[in-house]
Amino acid sequence: xxxxxxxxxxxxxxxxxxxxxxxxxxxxxxxxxxxxxxxxxxxxxxxxxxxxxxxxxxxxxxxxxxxxxxxxxxxxxxxxxxxxxxxxxxxxxxxxxxxxxxxxxxxxxxxxxxxxxxxxxxxxxxxxxxxxxxxxxxxxxxxxxxxxxxxxxxxxxxxxxxxxxxxxxxxxxxxxxxxxxxxxxxxxxxxxxxxxxxxxxxxxxxxxxxxxxxxxxxxxxxxxxxxxxxxxxxxxxxxxxxxxxxxxxxxxxxxxxxxxxxxxxxxxxxxxxxxxxxxxxxxxxxxxxxxxxxxxxxxxxxxxxxxxxxxxxxxxxxxxxxxxxxxxxxxxxxxxxxxxxxxxxxxxxxxxxxxxxxxxxxxxxxxxxxxxxxxxxxxxxxxxxxxxxxxxxxxxxxxxxxxxxxxxxxxxxxxxxxxxxxxxxxxxxxxxxxxxxxxxxxxxxxxxxxxxxxxxxxxxxxxxxxxxxxxxxxxxxxxxxxxxxxxxxxxxxxxxxxxxxxxxxxxxxxxxxxxxxxxxxxxxxxxxxxxxxxxxxxxxxxxxxxxxxxxxxxxxxxxxxxxxxxxxxxxxxxxxxxxxxxxxxxxxxxxxxxxxxxxxxxxxxxxxxxxxxxxxxxxxxxxxxxxxxxxxxxxxxxxxxxxxxxxxxxxxxxxxxxxxxxxxxxxxxxxxxxxxxxxxxxxxxxxxxxxxxxxxxxxxxxxxxxxxxxxxxxxxxxxxxxxxxxxxxxxxxxxxxxxxxxxxxxxxxxxxxxxxxxxxxxxxxxxxxxxxxxxxxxxxxxxxxxxxxxxxxxxxxxxxxxxxxxxxxxxxxxxxxxxxxxxxxxxxxxxxxxxxxxxxxxxxxxxxxx
Numbered sequence: 001x002x003x004x005x006x007x008x009x010x011x012x013x014x015x016x017x018x019x020x021x022x023x024x025x026x027x028x029x030x031x032x033x034x035x036x037x038x039x040x041x042x043x044x045x046x047x048x049x050x051x052x053x054x055x056x057x058x059x060x061x062x063x064x065x066x067x068x069x070x071x072x073x074x075x076x077x078x079x080x081x082x083x084x085x086x087x088x089x090x091x092x093x094x095x096x097x098x099x100x101x102x103x104x105x106x107x108x109x110x111x112x113x114x115x116x117x118x119x120x121x122x123x124x125x126x127x128x129x130x131x132x133x134x135x136x137x138x139x140x141x142x143x144x145x146x147x148x149x150x151x152x153x154x155x156x157x158x159x160x161x162x163x164x165x166x167x168x169x170x171x172x173x174x175x176x177x178x179x180x181x182x183x184x185x186x187x188x189x190x191x192x193x194x195x196x197x198x199x200x201x202x203x204x205x206x207x208x209x210x211x212x213x214x215x216x217x218x219x220x221x222x223x224x225x226x227x228x229x230x231x232x233x234x235x236x237x238x239x240x241x242x243x244x245x246x247x248x249x250x251x252x253x254x255x256x257x258x259x260x261x262x263x264x265x266x267x268x269x270x271x272x273x274x275x276x277x278x279x280x281x282x283x284x285x286x287x288x289x290x291x292x293x294x295x296x297x298x299x300x301x302x303x304x305x306x307x308x309x310x311x312x313x314x315x316x317x318x319x320x321x322x323x324x325x326x327x328x329x330x331x332x333x334x335x336x337x338x339x340x341x342x343x344x345x346x347x348x349x350x351x352x353x354x355x356x357x358x359x360x361x362x363x364x365x366x367x368x369x370x371x372x373x374x375x376x377x378x379x380x381x382x383x384x385x386x387x388x389x390x391x392x393x394x395x396x397x398x399x400x401x402x403x404x405x406x407x408x409x410x411x412x413x414x415x416x417x418x419x420x421x422x423x424x425x426x427x428x429x430x431x432x433x434x435x436x437x438x439x440x441x442x443x444x445x446x447x448x449x450x451x452x453x454x455x456x457x458x459x460x461x462x463x464x465x466x467x468x469x470x471x472x473x474x475x476x477x478x479x480x481x482x483x484x485x486x487x488x489x490x491x492x493x494x495x496x497x498x499x500x501x502x503x504x505x506x507x508x509x510x511x512x513x514x515x516x517x518x519x520x521x522x523x524x525x526x527x528x529x530x531x532x533x534x535x536x537x538x539x540x541x542x543x544x545x546x547x548x549x550x551x552x553x554x555x556x557x558x559x560x561x562x563x564x565x566x567x568x569x570x571x572x573x574x575x576x577x578x579x580x581x582x583x584x585x586x587x588x589x590x591x592x593x594x595x596x597x598x599x600x601x602x603x604x605x606x607x608x609x610x611x612x613x614x615x616x617x618x619x620x621x622x623x624x625x626x627x628x629x630x631x632x633x634x635x636x637x638x639x640x641x642x643x644x645x646x647x648x649x650x651x652x653x654x655x656x657x658x659x660x661x662x663x664x665x666x667x668x669x670x671x672x673x674x675x676x677x678x679x680x681x682x683x684x685x686x687x688x689x690x691x692x693x694x695x696x697x698x699x700x701x702x703x704x705x706x707x708x709x710x711x712x713x714x715x716x717x718x719x720x721x722x723x724x725x726x727x728x729x730x731x732x733x734x735x736x737x738x739x740x741x742x743x744x745x746x747x748x749x750x751x752x753x754x755x756x757x758x759x760x761x762x763x764x765x766x767x768x769x770x771x772x773x774x775x776x777x778x779x780x781x782x783x784x785x786x787x788x789x790x791x792x793x794x795x796x797x798x799x800x801x802x803x804x805x806x807x808x809x810x811x812x813x814x815x816x817x818x819x820x821x822x823x824x825x826x827x828x829x830x831x832x833x834x835x836x837x838x839x840x841x842x843x844x845x846x847x848x849x850x
Contacts, residue, residue: 029741031162043108046810050802053842054842055807057837059836061500066478066832069132069461069462070083071084072115072464073466079094082115086111086140087132087832088497090126091497096494099496103126103151104146106810108811111132112129114167114168123150125147129163129166130143130144131165132165135187135238138813143161144157144163145159146158156203164742166184167184168219173223176202177200180198181197182197183218186742188240195208196209196218196233196261210235210257213251215237216249217236218236233285234282235254237251242652243646244646247300247415253267268280281302281419283300284419284434289423289467297393297400301389303385304384304385316337319371330360330367339353342356351594376651388415390402390433390441391403403446411436414436415435418459420462423465427442428444434463435459436460437452437458438450440488451484456477456479471486500519500834501521501831502518502519503554504554504555505517505827509822517816520831521552524549527544529823529827555607564579573589573621575619588617590619590634600652601654605655606656615628615630620654620670622640622642622645623636623641642673642676653674656671658670659721669755674718675718677722691749691755692713709757710757718737721734735770735772739788746768748762750798761797765787771786771815772814772816774819781794782794786828787814788813792804826839
């Protein structure tokens with residue numbers, strides 16, 4: 001167990017007690033020592049919690065599943081296999097996926113990057129590398145490597161605490177004590193503990209045998225099964241911040257070892273046949289088992305494609321044509337081509353060629369207004385990169401050759417999220433590559449065909465090919481697990497685990513009440529709170545949860561007067577108002593005016609129906625918007641409520657949370673992804689920044705009753721939640737989240753003067769970024785917190801917290817919490833294990849005790 005590992009004297013010097021200070025001068029990445037100490041404290045919280053016996057029930061749903069990132073299958077009995085989910089733990093099946101049991105739920109982390117199984121050992125050993133390898137918005141940091149020799153009943157912690165994200169584990173085929181681990185490293189910060197590590201004593205000690213630099217980790221490895229001294233690894237330069245992702249760099253490349261991973265040589269050098277330089281992105285590797293001289297590499301080529309717009313200049317204007325124009329140059333634009341551009345880009349009808357020219361002439365807008373209107377670097381625009389390429393070596397990596405003549409478009413601009421390649425164990429010319437689509441080649445990569453079918457989810461991350469029957473494959477993707485026996489002509493799902501990754505939820509007033517919510521890459525759904533998973537629904541053809549929309553499902557709001565009008569949508573603010581009775585839907589999305597810069601939308605753009613009037617919808621971009629007509633005629637009421645945009649390919653400087661006081665109409669708060677908090681007392685017409693440093697006063701920090709009083713909040717952190725209190729009009733809660741800084745402190749604050757001054761709560765919370773806070777509906781003393789590691793409750797207004805309940809895996813991320821007042825129930829939306837519901841009576845009884 002990790003807790004026993006923490007107590008060992010070997011690592012005593014690494015563990016430091018975390019001291020809270022009020023300076024907050026610099027938000028630094030949390031160290032492994034601090035995280036290990038925090039996990040030890042969490043174990044003490046669990047043991048001492050008087051709320052630990054409160055039971056929760058899981059209601060699914062399962063039909064849409066969650067992100068499966070690795071598979072290990074028994075080669076002698078393929079009906080037995082293990083599935084690792086990005087944030088849903090490790091599951092085991094012995095009946096070909098008809099049912100699964102979780103076997104990693106007792107550990108201090110649940111996110112997984114890779115697993116490996118030694119099937120032939122006298123005692124089967126399962127190795128788990130924690131921390132998802134994909135660089136997603138919810139790829140949680142692990143704490144190293146674990147091993148079990150009793151099928152997950154108990155786990156031994158093997159170290160590598162600073163790895164955070166592990167991409168591959170290879171166990172020596174003949175020596176159970178020898179293994180290699182590739183580490184991609186921290187996601188949002190630099191670190192030197194990345195590369196390749198080797199153990200020869202079963203994980204008691206590790207040696208870092210390959211290190212490139214603090215921004216370049218190793219994303220994949222493979223081994224020659226006929227000669228275990230021969231290994232390949234792929235280095236990947238990548239950096240990520242909240243506003244930008246660098247997907248490639250010149251330190252990326254392929255390395256080879258001929259001495260069992262002790263020494264490594266770069267083999268993707270200039271002239272080797274494989275691309276080099278700044279455009280070399282993520283690389284996946286596969287060695288042919290039947291002919292190990294053949295090695296494949298799938299590469300994310302980030303070099304740009306040639307500009308193909310030149311030939312269109314005579315008939316169609318491009319956006320770049322409007323950059324840097326003066327008034328005279330704009331007035332001389334061709335009216336026909338300008339009109340065609342406006343209509344093709346869906347400009348409002350009021351903007352015509354003649355009206356826009358008049359606006360420029362009259363100085364109502366700048367001559368560059370059209371360029372400014374459309375230009376936004378939002379990470380979803382096609383950067384016109386070459387993308388997926390497959391290379392083959394026939395001489396064990398000495399030389400490489402591109403296998404195909406035609407482009408393979410399975411990455412788009414998201415190659416950082418994919419990059420796996422697999423070769424049939426019996427046919428070196430049969431391979432499968434994974435990306436948005438899964439594609440099969442049977443001629444050594446010369447040609448590919450897509451093997452996705454209507455019931456196969458997109459975004460593929462793992463594959464197993466049967467060594468005894470290579471048309472039998474098991475696939476892991478963003479929608480769970482699929483199995484085929486005919487080379488992908490037909491597939492069936494093996495999705496009984498409740499591993500959905502919720503972002504946000506809302507409740508209605510029906511009986512039983514329904515839960516509405518958005519899931520990672522699985523759209524938005526709604527279903528009844530009394531749901532119980534039962535395979536019998538297949539006979540009826542009617543699953544209890546119904547889909548609202550596709551994409552990455554985001555926030556939902558319900559008009560509880562009728563429970564028929566729902567607001568739901570997908571990433572970056574694409575919402576609809578949906579009438580569940582008529583199935584009619586209408587887009588709800590604000591639009592800026594010509595002369596204004598484009599609006600910026602958070603990945604999870606916040607929306608909110610007013611509790612005072614359900615016809616009123618609030619919406620946050622980087623500005624605050626309000627509709628008095630159920631989402632129609634959205635008005636922009638504020639200026640930019642953030643610190644402004646930052647140069648990068650991820651939208652940043654966006655509103656991330658909105659809350660309105662249940663006690664006073666028009667008292668509204670917003671929080672942003674760059675740390676701004678604002679309050680309006682007049683319905684959004686005027687705003688005041690709160691929680692910011694004020695030069696005219698000194699920060700008065702005192703400690704009293706284990707709370708911290710302060711006037712300035714930590715700066716530049718993601719505001720995950722602002723919550724206006726239902727008990728006092730002047731009370732407001734704020735939670736800050738440092739996930740995007742690899743900073744894992746728990747930040748919870750309360751103000752009783754509209755944000756003029758603050759108290760820090762929950763100083764005993766473990767080192768887990770906080771996602772949500774809720775008040776109890778019957779007692780102001782009770783607060784509920786959801787973090788990246790679980791759910792907690794306080795019965796003393798935040799002075800101290802306790803772990804809440806049993807039944808929820810101890811380390812699963814909790815992204816949202818909703819409370820149903822009528823049923824006195826709490827609904828916990830996890831990002832990895834679907835939905836849990838518990839009764840609140842015992843919590844409220846505990847709060848009444850002296």
